[in-house]
Amino acid sequence: xRQAGRSLPEYRALRAKGSILxxxxxxxxxxxxxxxxxxxxxxxxxxxxxxxxxxxxxxxVDIEILPGRGPVLAAPFRHDDDLSRLxxxxxxxxxxxxxxxxxxxxxxxxxxxxxxxxxxxxLASYLVEGGSSRTFGLTKSLMHSEPATWHALVDRLAxxxxxxxxxxxxxxxxxxxxxxxxAGTLSPSDYAEFALPASTFILEGLADxxxxxxxxxxxxxxxxxxxxxxxADVVGVDWRVPLPLAAARVGPDVALQGNLDPAVCLAPTRVxxxxxxxxxxxxxxxxxxxxxxxxxxxxxxxxxxxxxxVDLVHATSAARDTE
Amino acid sequence: xRQAGRSLPEYRALRAKGSILxxxxxxxxxxxxxxxxxxxxxxxxxxxxxxxxxxxxxxxVDIEILPGRGPVLAAPFRHDDDLSRLxxxxxxxxxxxxxxxxxxxxxxxxxxxxxxxxxxxxLASYLVEGGSSRTFGLTKSLMHSEPATWHALVDRLAxxxxxxxxxxxxxxxxxxxxxxxxAGTLSPSDYAEFALPASTFILEGLADxxxxxxxxxxxxxxxxxxxxxxxADVVGVDWRVPLPLAAARVGPDVALQGNLDPAVCLAPTRVxxxxxxxxxxxxxxxxxxxxxxxxxxxxxxxxxxxxxxVDLVHATSAARDTE
Numbered sequence: 001x002r003q004a005g006r007s008l009p010e011y012r013a014l015r016a017k018g019s020i021l022x023x024x025x026x027x028x029x030x031x032x033x034x035x036x037x038x039x040x041x042x043x044x045x046x047x048x049x050x051x052x053x054x055x056x057x058x059x060x061v062d063i064e065i066l067p068g069r070g071p072v073l074a075a076p077f078r079h080d081d082d083l084s085r086l087x088x089x090x091x092x093x094x095x096x097x098x099x100x101x102x103x104x105x106x107x108x109x110x111x112x113x114x115x116x117x118x119x120x121x122x123l124a125s126y127l128v129e130g131g132s133s134r135t136f137g138l139t140k141s142l143m144h145s146e147p148a149t150w151h152a153l154v155d156r157l158a159x160x161x162x163x164x165x166x167x168x169x170x171x172x173x174x175x176x177x178x179x180x181x182x183a184g185t186l187s188p189s190d191y192a193e194f195a196l197p198a199s200t201f202i203l204e205g206l207a208d209x210x211x212x213x214x215x216x217x218x219x220x221x222x223x224x225x226x227x228x229x230x231x232a233d234v235v236g237v238d239w240r241v242p243l244p245l246a247a248a249r250v251g252p253d254v255a256l257q258g259n260l261d262p263a264v265c266l267a268p269t270r271v272x273x274x275x276x277x278x279x280x281x282x283x284x285x286x287x288x289x290x291x292x293x294x295x296x297x298x299x300x301x302x303x304x305x306x307x308x309x310v311d312l313v314h315a316t317s318a319a320r321d322t323e
Numbered sequence: 324x325r326q327a328g329r330s331l332p333e334y335r336a337l338r339a340k341g342s343i344l345x346x347x348x349x350x351x352x353x354x355x356x357x358x359x360x361x362x363x364x365x366x367x368x369x370x371x372x373x374x375x376x377x378x379x380x381x382x383x384v385d386i387e388i389l390p391g392r393g394p395v396l397a398a399p400f401r402h403d404d405d406l407s408r409l410x411x412x413x414x415x416x417x418x419x420x421x422x423x424x425x426x427x428x429x430x431x432x433x434x435x436x437x438x439x440x441x442x443x444x445x446l447a448s449y450l451v452e453g454g455s456s457r458t459f460g461l462t463k464s465l466m467h468s469e470p471a472t473w474h475a476l477v478d479r480l481a482x483x484x485x486x487x488x489x490x491x492x493x494x495x496x497x498x499x500x501x502x503x504x505x506a507g508t509l510s511p512s513d514y515a516e517f518a519l520p521a522s523t524f525i526l527e528g529l530a531d532x533x534x535x536x537x538x539x540x541x542x543x544x545x546x547x548x549x550x551x552x553x554x555a556d557v558v559g560v561d562w563r564v565p566l567p568l569a570a571a572r573v574g575p576d577v578a579l580q581g582n583l584d585p586a587v588c589l590a591p592t593r594v595x596x597x598x599x600x601x602x603x604x605x606x607x608x609x610x611x612x613x614x615x616x617x618x619x620x621x622x623x624x625x626x627x628x629x630x631x632x633v634d635l636v637h638a639t640s641a642a643r644d645t646e
Binding site: 135136137138140141144145184185186187188189190219221222239240241242245261262263264266267268271275278298300 | 458459460461462463464467468507508509510511512513542544545562563564565568584585586587589590591594598601621623
């Protein structure tokens with residue numbers, strides 16, 4: 001349950017003191033923020049407290065993360081000569097703080113740690129738009145009108161992401177998740193041409209490390225098959241696609257992660273338990289399934305509701321295992 | 324091409340003088356704003372200049388439309404007793420200004436006029452959230468936790484929309500479009516339970532008028548079959564779903580409308596023409612297709628680009644008709 005911390009009072013207390021990038025750059029704080037939801041909810045894995053723009057900040061791209069707005073660039077990427085702002089990353093130096101956080105977590109956690117990176121398309125959209133976007137008009141315009149510049153941009157981002165993920169695994173992450181949060185804005189043909197190759201480079205480039213690779217997006221119903229073929233062991237699916245339909249799209253060798261609607265988690269607990277039970281029922285016939293929300297936890301979610309969901313999932317799984 | 328006016332200098336000149344609701348309430352201005360894109364682009368139909376909240380404003384619901392924010396309610400609907408704020412509509416009285424606009428247009432236009440209404444789910448989401456939303460958390464919470472209140476709400480909205488649409492057709496609209504702009508946030512099972520019945524009531528309730536009924540949404544890939552079965556003659560589809568796949572989902576008796584990505588229309592004209600040509604190629608094998616964007620025109624779109632798209636579509640269609 002990504003971003004589960006935001007709904008916790010202990011998270012808000014610890015985060016009150018500075019920006020999210022400050023918290024990420026302090027290994028002790030970032031490790032504590034990673035462990036809080038594991039302690040509170042008893043989930044089966046931890047996801048590193050970090051942000052997809054961290055590797056870009058680490059190599060000197062001028063990005064701030066503003067509350068309620070997300071990543072913001074004073075000088076967006078628009079031209080060929082902006083590419084030089086993306087130098088190759090040296091994870092042991094540039095991401096030393098992240099790797100230190102993972103080292104702490106590897107010794108403290110008794111569940112697997114999931115490392116992560118943003119996929120090149122989603123990262124590029126922030127760089128080109130200068131922040132979040134509803135339409136991705138500048139991004140789409142660049143990819144269609146200057147495809148060579150676009151491919152050079154996502155190729156540089158892919159190299160940065162792959163280096164970051166390999167370093168995270170070597171430092172102790174047991175699995176990785178590639179977040180292509182906004183890929184769902186693309187048509188299948190645009191995704192195949194402008195996003196898939198760079199993501200494939202990353203996922204295939206991790207194959208020799210033999211860790212599970214989760215490929216995540218939202219609103220990606222028509223892209224699930226392509227996202228699986230990028231080299232994923234698990235594909236994230238949101239609540240818009242019923243799990244059996246998603247399973248048919250990713251094929252028999254790829255597991256699914258999802259797909260409870262995080263907005264439904266604002267309803268009373270009995271309603272949320274019923275919705276979570278429905279996800280578990282739909283998943284019962286699948287060859288591989290990781291229960292999760294279809295997107296990040298909303299900050300206004302009641303922690304007791306999430307705890308009830310986790311308990312229900314554990315009880316349902318345990319009952320099935322003893323059948 | 325819905326909202327095509329926003330990209331036109333003549334639109335901005337005429338709209339500069341007041342709010343959008345002021346413009347809609349003046350039949351002469353609303354008729355002129357309806358005709359501007361028809362004159363400029365030579366499209367094959369006009370869509371009434373109006374807004375989905377107009378019938379609600381007309382019966383006294385306190386809604387403003389703020390630039391860049393859309394509809395905003397000072398007092399959102401949250402409880403059973405808010406239902407009384409939705410009295411039945413008397414179109415000839417409450418929507419007299421809209422019907423006067425249509426009367427003007429019926430005599431001035433030499434292309435068909437499309438009337439429209441917002442679908443109950445999308446209207447209800449504005450009422451419950453108090454404005455636009457990214458997550459629809461309050462809406463989903465209400466529908467799941469207080470289903471009787473939810474159904475009473477959408478049933479009242481359905482009666483208002485049906486009365487508005489019937490009056491629009493009687494005044495001279497040749498087709499209607501039901502906008503369920505945000506239905507794509509729902510899972511298929513939630514859509515079937517909480518949105519489809521009220522939309523079906525509207526579309527079936529128009530059957531005796533024998534006008535084409537277009538059912539529109541965005542991000543509705545998994546809902547296309549249900550949206551067709553609501554009683555639509557045409558279903559709108561966005562760029563996320565290739566047209567042949569969408570055709571399979573709606574079935575052989577329902578036509579498609581779409582699906583050029585409006586964000587791609589910000590690219591240079593040669594790129595946009597190529598993308599429009601691809602839509603026409605995908606549509607070539609379909610039994611029924613209305614070329615359109617997959618969503619409204621973005622305000623920053625170059626009018627010359629849209630003109631080039633219209634010309635390309637006309638030339639392609641004409642070439643096919645003579646084959």
